[in-house]
Amino acid sequence: MATAVATPEARARVDRLERIWTERPGLVGWLTTTDHKRIGLMYLFAASAFFLAGGIEALLVRTQLAAPEQGVLSPQAYNQVFTMHGITMVFLFVIPISTGAFGNYLLPLMIGARDMAFPRLNALSFWIFVASGVFIYAGLAVGQAPDAGWFDYVPLASKQFSPGMGIDFYALGLIFVTISTTAGAVNFIVTIFKLRAPGMSLNRMPLFCYAFLAVSGAIVFALPALTVALVLLELDRQLGFHFYDIAQGGDPLLWQHLFWIFGHPEVYIIILPAFGIATSIIPTFTRRRMVAFPLVALAEILVAFIGFGVWVHHMFAVGLPTIVTIYFAAASLIIVIPSAIQLFAWMTTIVTGTPRFSTPLLWIVGFIVFFIIGGLTGIMFAAIPFDQQLTDSYFVVAHFHFVIFGAAVFPLLGGLYYWFPKVTGRMYDERWGKASFWVTFAGTLLTFFPMHVLGLLGMPRRDYTYHAGLGWGALNLMETIGSYVLTAGLLIVVATLVAGLRRGRPAGDDPWGGDTLEWATSSPPPAYNFAVIPKVSSAYAMWDRKDREEDARKLDRGELVLDRGHETPASTVLDAELDEILAMPSSSWAPLLLALALAGVFAMLLLGHVVTAGAFGGLAALVLFAWHTHEPQVAR
Amino acid sequence: MTGRADRCENRRSVIAALRILGVVACAVLIAGCGRQSTLDTHSQPAREIADLWWWMLAAAALVLAGVLALLFVGWRQRDRPGLTMLGGLAEHTTALVVAFGVCVPLLALVAVFVVANFSVAGVTEAPAQGSTSMTIDITGRQWFWEVRYPGSRAITANEIHIPVRTRVNAVLRSGDVIHSFWVPSLNRKADMIPGHPNRILLYADEPGVYRGQCAEFCGTQHANMATTVIAESPARFAAWVAREAEPRSAPQTPLQQAGERVFLGSSCASCHTIAGTAARGTIGPDLTHVGSRRTLAALTIPNTAAQMRNWIAHPQRVKPGNRMPAIRLSDREVDALAGYLEGLR
Numbered sequence: 017m018a019t020a021v022a023t024p025e026a027r028a029r030v031d032r033l034e035r036i037w038t039e040r041p042g043l044v045g046w047l048t049t050t051d052h053k054r055i056g057l058m059y060l061f062a063a064s065a066f067f068l069a070g071g072i073e074a075l076l077v078r079t080q081l082a083a084p085e086q087g088v089l090s091p092q093a094y095n096q097v098f099t100m101h102g103i104t105m106v107f108l109f110v111i112p113i114s115t116g117a118f119g120n121y122l123l124p125l126m127i128g129a130r131d132m133a134f135p136r137l138n139a140l141s142f143w144i145f146v147a148s149g150v151f152i153y154a155g156l157a158v159g160q161a162p163d164a165g166w167f168d169y170v171p172l173a174s175k176q177f178s179p180g181m182g183i184d185f186y187a188l189g190l191i192f193v194t195i196s197t198t199a200g201a202v203n204f205i206v207t208i209f210k211l212r213a214p215g216m217s218l219n220r221m222p223l224f225c226y227a228f229l230a231v232s233g234a235i236v237f238a239l240p241a242l243t244v245a246l247v248l249l250e251l252d253r254q255l256g257f258h259f260y261d262i263a264q265g266g267d268p269l270l271w272q273h274l275f276w277i278f279g280h281p282e283v284y285i286i287i288l289p290a291f292g293i294a295t296s297i298i299p300t301f302t303r304r305r306m307v308a309f310p311l312v313a314l315a316e317i318l319v320a321f322i323g324f325g326v327w328v329h330h331m332f333a334v335g336l337p338t339i340v341t342i343y344f345a346a347a348s349l350i351i352v353i354p355s356a357i358q359l360f361a362w363m364t365t366i367v368t369g370t371p372r373f374s375t376p377l378l379w380i381v382g383f384i385v386f387f388i389i390g391g392l393t394g395i396m397f398a399a400i401p402f403d404q405q406l407t408d409s410y411f412v413v414a415h416f417h418f419v420i421f422g423a424a425v426f427p428l429l430g431g432l433y434y435w436f437p438k439v440t441g442r443m444y445d446e447r448w449g450k451a452s453f454w455v456t457f458a459g460t461l462l463t464f465f466p467m468h469v470l471g472l473l474g475m476p477r478r479d480y481t482y483h484a485g486l487g488w489g490a491l492n493l494m495e496t497i498g499s500y501v502l503t504a505g506l507l508i509v510v511a512t513l514v515a516g517l518r519r520g521r522p523a524g525d526d527p528w529g530g531d532t533l534e535w536a537t538s539s540p541p542p543a544y545n546f547a548v549i550p551k552v553s554s555a556y557a558m559w560d561r562k563d564r565e566e567d568a569r570k571l572d573r574g575e576l577v578l579d580r581g582h583e584t585p586a587s588t589v590l591d592a593e594l595d596e597i598l599a600m601p602s603s604s605w606a607p608l609l610l611a612l613a614l615a616g617v618f619a620m621l622l623l624g625h626v627v628t629a630g631a632f633g634g635l636a637a638l639v640l641f642a643w644h645t646h647e648p649q650v651a652r
Numbered sequence: 653m654t655g656r657a658d659r660c661e662n663r664r665s666v667i668a669a670l671r672i673l674g675v676v677a678c679a680v681l682i683a684g685c686g687r688q689s690t691l692d693t694h695s696q697p698a699r700e701i702a703d704l705w706w707w708m709l710a711a712a713a714l715v716l717a718g719v720l721a722l723l724f725v726g727w728r729q730r731d732r733p734g735l736t737m738l739g740g741l742a743e744h745t746t747a748l749v750v751a752f753g754v755c756v757p758l759l760a761l762v763a764v765f766v767v768a769n770f771s772v773a774g775v776t777e778a779p780a781q782g783s784t785s786m787t788i789d790i791t792g793r794q795w796f797w798e799v800r801y802p803g804s805r806a807i808t809a810n811e812i813h814i815p816v817r818t819r820v821n822a823v824l825r826s827g828d829v830i831h832s833f834w835v836p837s838l839n840r841k842a843d844m845i846p847g848h849p850n851r852i853l854l855y856a857d858e859p860g861v862y863r864g865q866c867a868e869f870c871g872t873q874h875a876n877m878a879t880t881v882i883a884e885s886p887a888r889f890a891a892w893v894a895r896e897a898e899p900r901s902a903p904q905t906p907l908q909q910a911g912e913r914v915f916l917g918s919s920c921a922s923c924h925t926i927a928g929t930a931a932r933g934t935i936g937p938d939l940t941h942v943g944s945r946r947t948l949a950a951l952t953i954p955n956t957a958a959q960m961r962n963w964i965a966h967p968q969r970v971k972p973g974n975r976m977p978a979i980r981l982s983d984r985e986v987d988a989l990a991g992y993l994e995g996l997r
Contacts, residue, residue: 091872091973165869172829172871262847307745333832333843335850345769349761357753364745366726368734381723388719392712399768401776404840405690405701408867474688474836476867479875486687
């Protein structure tokens with residue numbers, strides 16, 4: 017136990033908390049859990065499974081392109097594989113692992129809460145995510161995977177040009193997954209605004225939480241555009257509507273606008289959690305507070321906000337009027353500023369602090385390097401003529417892989433190492449940790465850097481093959497070798513963590529001297545997170561020693577222990593003054609059952625059995641009814 | 653005046669130096685730089701974009717070097733208190749962040765914005781009405797390019813002939829899904845979207861063959877939807893158009909005559925047009941002068957007698973998933989058909 021248990025009274029209180037919060041044992045416990053930490057772990061493993069699938073798809077693509085005119089994959093198979101790679105990495109890996117796993121596990125701990133604001137909704141988000149992922153992969157299993165790219169442009173994706181069921185798997189599967197992502201985002205917003213420990217006013221909230229607030233806001237406003245686009249697509253495909261059909265007064269550009277209105281904020285949705293993780297790791301390993309904290313907090317919010325005004329830079333080659341493209345080019349340049357602020361704040365913090373280049377900070381340094389490279393090429397794409405020359409070439413593939421793999425995934429890997437001791441209670445081997453970083457770093461550079469040159473040499477993206485005479489072979493071979501090195505690096509990450517889990521020495525509560533509240537509790541944290549709701553008087557709560565000593569005394573006095581029920585405190589939005597005590601719902605089968613019923617609805621819509629879909633909808637309504645009859649009573 | 657000219661001269665020599673550096677780098681990386689390269693430029697628009705790239709690359713390299721230097725300083729200071737003279741006061745560090753995170757980037761961004769989107773874009777955007785001396789119509793189809801010359805009956809596929817040093821207004825359309833027309837040595841790309849015709853300037857400084865490729869994913873054979881722009885002297889171009897506008901040359905040999913009978917008697921004629929015959933299909937490329945083209949199936953294979961036979965007999969093996977079905981023909985019929993088509997010059 018993190019909190020020193022000095023007196024028998026304190027012991028008795030902790031025992032009571034233990035009884036109240038412990039969930040059912042075994043598999044049933046996991047299936048019915050509402051504990052944000054268990055849900056976070058399940059997200060981690062499920063998203064990792066999809067990462068494995070997406071990774072295998074990437075390796076297939078790279079193997080096919082290793083040399084000119086190869087036949088590892090047929091053109092049809094190649095198109096399915098690169099489409100599934102994109103869908104998997106964006107929807108089933110990055111977002112679920114960053115918000116679902118990292119956000120879920122850490123956010124309540126960082127703000128001193130005992131769970132998310134809506135624990136059952138949280139479980140529902142997870143189960144819908146798994147169900148939708150399985151739904152989309154069922155298409156691949158039956159040989160009907162989507163094959164029109166993750167951007168799925170019409171009219172290629174229309175019934176006329178894609179008569180199979182692949183696009184329906186895509187459209188319905190993504191509508192399904194957006195329910196999960198949106199529910200998760202709403203949960204984060206309410207949790208951040210209402211469940212912060214008393215004293216954690218907004219200006220004392222860790223930057224990690226600002227990042228997740230920004231991400232959640234962006235999700236809530238961005239995903240509806242995607243959902244609308246997909247619903248219109250299904251209406252066109254299944255019921256013969258003509259939203260995207262130019263011959264009947266529709267317009268294929270409608271799809272592009274709707275898709276990118278979602279698609280560009282999506283880029284920031286992917287990368288903002290990484291910013292949050294970077295701002296967690298940097299202060300700890302430089303033993304210094306973040307430079308320009310308010311500016312960084314503001315920048316995190318601004319990035320998410322301005323991200324909604326730049327979507328047309330994905331459409332510069334479409335032939336829109338100059339007045340339109342110029343506006344979006346300007347907005348695309350403006351959004352560089354908040355990113356530059358954060359970048360320079362991170363680097364200044366490192367340079368002016370006492371940096372310890374342990375494994376987690378190494379990943380952040382790798383992230384900074386890759387984010388700079390991806391950011392600089394990103395700026396180039398706001399130069400309209402350059403964009404029109406290089407868009408849809410390998411240059412753009414290089415650009416967004418530096419951003420999405422280099423800049424978004426590296427902090428996630430750094431975060432895995434950073435919070436591994438907290439989650440498992442054990443340490444990993446530092447030398448292997450560093451080795452895993454260097455191999456992955458080298459593999460990433462080797463895989464993605466030559467793509468810039470290939471793009472400049474005129475190689476378009478999404479080609480299943482290329483002619484030998486075009487001179488693209490050597491660079492492609494280099495990239496393919498890089499992708500295998502990269503895979504080796506990731507395997508070392510897994511091996512290092514698994515070895516740490518089995519043989520690592522005990523970590524203790526706070527092995528790094530961390531700055532935020534998750535380090536105030538035991539490793540792994542108990543089901544109720546904190547025996548006492550912690551006192552907060554700065555954004556670096558763990559570095560306020562006196563507050564932590566005060567927590568121990570409060571446990572003795574029985575103040576803010578809440579050991580009478582399944583409860584967590586709620587506070588006011590701005591100043592975080594204690595507002596009320598919330599009775600929290602306990603474990604339930606309802607989220608899992610509701611997700612299954614909804615999966616039935618989507619499966620039947622796919623097969624065109626509208627009546628059966630309706631029946632599943634009715635079942636879902638019954639589960640919802642049962643769910644609401646088991647809500648907790650209002651406590652006090 | 654001289655000062656300005658000097659600066660101009662300096663600017664040019666910097667660009668030249670950068671360009672040489674880049675070409676050397678390319679040459680080191682691959683055997684032959686060129687063919688379909690954005691850096692192997694043969695027109696003003698392509699050149700302006702490439703220059704813009706080299707300038708942006710130089711600026712980006714500078715920023716990257718600065719960041720790496722800063723990280724190196726951090727690494728040198730590891731496990732020791734860092735630059736305390738900077739870190740002592742929050743005002744100082746915040747001022748640094750504002751200077752390098754807001755002010756410096758803002759200057760660079762404004763420069764990129766003005767140069768790229770006003771100066772360079774003026775050259776690369778759709779040509780002004782009346783600024784061009786001829787118009788051609790290019791239509792993207794799964795998976796070939798149909799090219800028409802308004803004012804003439806000439807119709808061809810995949811190989812676009814233009815007169816050299818002539819401003820050509822290329823009108824870009826789609827016959828099915830979205831494609832994107834991209835010949836990087838001559839100009840930027842422009843999408844071909846159903847219902848939204850686009851225009852682009854085609855101009856070549858010197859005679860030559862410039863390769864291009866579809867740049868918007870358009871289905872199974874997106875990878876084998878290539879094109880060439882063939883720039884030739886105005887006289888040769890005029891002769892080419894005149895020949896292209898003629899109906900097919902009547903088959904001479906018995907083999908070719910047999911080939912035409914096979915063509916008109918099989919399903920070939922329902923998809924292809926051969927002017928001067930009853931074949932009026934519009935799904936596949938016009939074959940009136942197919943024998944004169946350098947390649948088949950949108951640059952998938954060279955146009956030789958052997959490849960023509962292979963293509964007719966096994967279209968799904970040569971270009972899997974393409975719209976041309978394999979039709980049941982005897983070896984003799986394939987030979988006749990190939991001989992006939994090769995004779996259509």
